[in-house]
């Protein structure tokens with residue numbers, strides 16, 4: 001049997017409940033993972049509250065897009081892994097059916113990669129979404145290179161923290177943006193080469209200052225909204241604006257002004273492509289091994305406290321550090 005977190009209606013954290021059901025046998029090409037820990041993501045809150053664009057059929061919706069565990073059973077034809085192997089789950093596009101908030105989930109074998117040695121289960125549960133998003137946007141899409149000045153919005157967030165570590169691993173120069181100057185020291189400690197606090201500084205002038213007058217080579221915008229105008233002005237002519245998130249719900253004016261390459265990024269275009277997933281996993285492995293990449297953990301909850309974990313997420317005090325549940 002498998003404990004599974006379900007919800008039958010959209011709503012607050014209290015709609016989540018734990019049931020016991022038979023663990024699903026893997027079909028051909030699938031693998032069953034015994035989950036050891038899963039992360040609680042903003043996307044989970046959107047699914048639970050009914051604000052995600054994903055199709056969710058109620059009642060009996062599962063939840064959870066990332067997690068880690070060990071291979072528990074193999075479907076016919078699965079090669080390259082064995083029962084007991086520690087793995088990371090890379091993407092669960094149908095989380096309402098195969099979600100990671102459970103003792104077991106059964107997913108296509110192509111959706112797991114070996115767990116990097118040296119990561120605790122709590123960290124491994126929290127690495128994939130943020131780091132694959134930042135890697136996919138900056139490296140695969142924007143072609144980040146050593147020496148590039150990379151402007152990282154919402155740098156204190158999960159994707160922002162990962163982006164700064166990845167930029168440092170490659171030898172690029174991450175310039176962090178926050179709305180709150182009180183966060184400057186923690187962002188420098190998290191890997192920022194410089195921090196721009198928009199409550200006290202003019203973003204465009206500060207970027208000019210930190211880039212020797214040229215502007216940012218790459219701007220990672222996970223905020224959007226009217227603030228994107230300044231980001232466009234802060235980029236160097238011919239630079240790249242990569243749009244990967246939407247933290248600001250206000251409308252985003254058309255980005256006019258500096259000639260830029262503008263690219264939007266959605267994780268699933270990469271995390272469902274085995275060739276890119278292999279590169280992502282290799283990059284993360286190397287980064288963990290070298291000590292360059294490490295997810296920041298906020299708080300770890302027990303499985304029975306999953307509602308509390310979501311309440312904690314709702315408070316918004318985790319500041320980009322991941323909330324993890326152990327199973």
Ligand SMILES: NC(=O)c1ccc[n+]([C@@H]2O[C@H](COP(=O)([O-])OP(=O)(O)OC[C@H]3O[C@@H](n4cnc5c(N)ncnc54)[C@H](OP(=O)(O)O)[C@@H]3O)[C@@H](O)[C@H]2O)c1
Nearest residue numbers: 154157158159178179222244245246247248265266267320
């Ligand atoms: N493209 C993809 O496939 C993909 C994958 C994962 C996530 N995302 C998206 O990327 C975005 C960031 O995700 P995340 O997990 O890093 O978020 P997060 O951890 O919740 O980010 C929190 C930080 O964002 C900043 N922030 C919050 N609201 C803001 C606003 N209105 N304006 C400016 N900054 C704001 C705050 O930093 P300060 O207070 O320091 O300013 C806050 O500390 C989200 O929109 C998420 O949905 C996209």
